[in-house]
Amino acid sequence: MSESMLCSKTHEYLTGEDGNYTIGLTDYAVEQLGDVVFVELPEVGSEFSKNEVFATVESVKAASEIYMPVSGKVVAVNEDIVSTPELLNEDPHGNGWLIKIEAQPDDTELADLLDYSDYREEVE
DSSP states (O other): OOTTOEEOTTSEEEEEETTEEEEEEOHHHHHHHOSEEEEEOOOTTOEEOTTOEEEEEEESSOEEEEEOSSOEEEEEEOHHHHHOTHHHHHOTTTTTOOEEEEOOOOHHHHTTOEEHHHHHHHHO
8 A cells, every 4th residue: 555545535545656657446345336347448549637537447237437537638447457457356456457557647636636644545
């Protein structure tokens, strides 16, 4: 668990620095979803604005849209999670990452993100 992990109110996390970030779903979100059976990710090169839907995750319980925590350009997608969606359940903050982006978020984009410990307090 990285101290630099920031979380959105819609349960996405953002880690990284210097314009290179990894985005995934928080462990809390994955617990709420249950067993993940399908993950749809964007193509490399796609650009998204903050709060725009960039992915869909389906579990045995529900389908959920996944929102960008900051604006950025997709530079990598986790192909392993597309072929093996249960990785999301097993290791959401590690091998279960969704996408990597290039971004230069300013303070206004980061303002509504919580550090992980504050996020956990809010959802419990």
